[in-house]
Amino acid sequence: MKKKREGKTTSKIFDDHDHGMCFDDAIEQIENYFLKKNLQFTPLRRKVFEILIRDHKPLGAYEILEALGRDGFSSSPPIAYRVLDFLMEHGFVHKIQGLNAFIACSNPNHSHSPAFVICRKCEKVAEVDEKKSGISFNSPNIDNFEVEKTTVEMTGVCTTCSRAATI
């Protein structure tokens, strides 16, 4: 049952996202990817991904562990960290460094260098596409340094929060 996205007037970047769509599609995409790559989409991995994609907000490793515990899985720390590492390797989960938290990827299709917009009040996070957002993060002119991974995070206050109160 896919939700249709409702017209909204709030901060576009945080809402420009059909989450019902996203959930179903995301599960399908990850299944296909794992099949194709001959990797195991085990119950544990599926569960961790579902936990992340269902909230679609950043969760700390220990929050994920609690959720795992509630669902009958082991909840000792290495369980979460191992699965998260695995899902990150394959681009289905990103770590938000500024929050020590993990979030399901919004764009598992592209192999991208994601950028995140983080509201420091509500801690909502939007993963923005380089092109759509107007960010351009050009390959830097750094002699002989091969960039393997980029971390780009922008922190501020989202429209909803800034409307709700003066800082």
Next chain:
Amino acid sequence: MKKKREGKTTSKIFDDHDHGMCFDDAIEQIENYFLKKNLQFTPLRRKVFEILIRDHKPLGAYEILEALGRDGFSSSPPIAYRVLDFLMEHGFVHKIQGLNAFIACSNPNHSHSPAFVICRKCEKVAEVDEKKSGISFNSPNIDNFEVEKTTVEMTGVCTTCSRAATI
């Protein structure tokens, strides 16, 4: 006694920096800044800054604490974190999120949004200037979201390390 920089052939970005100069200047700059702003450059604050600027490499809070202890200061965690927060507020220290570590700022003059290039092998870090490095990190087209702070880190392997060994 200011060291003159020797001709080198290693990764430019990590070496394009006169550290002898940097140390002396940095101390002077921070002193002036604090004077001007009527802030106290206390022995503890000075020591923390000196520890960071003298190595000019990222140090974890607990490494800084050890150094403080060796120099006769208290080495309980809040000491380091408080001073680091203070120095970060004023732009003399940055946190490298990818390493949970702190580094003295290379450019305390400009109020900038720094970007860091990190070698994942030797953990050397270079703070790069947007313009010099060719990075362009344009203000993103995000409706009504005011970016207060950016984190930009690029991880890879520096020339020295990649020459030293195949991955």
Next chain:
DNA sequence: CTGATAGTGTTATGTTATAACATGTTATGA
């Protein structure tokens, strides 16, 4: 002198992450 502020110190604890090793399960190939 009094009360406010800032700086430092201390104890205790909270939070995040990993090391090291054990167990089960599946695939491979001699």
Next chain:
DNA sequence: TCATAACATGTTATAACATAACACTATCAG
């Protein structure tokens, strides 16, 4: 088919990073 390798999960313990809460001192404005 049996050894073995590779992978996935589980467990215990601990490491590494960070903050809360409160105490003490010094300085300074009123």
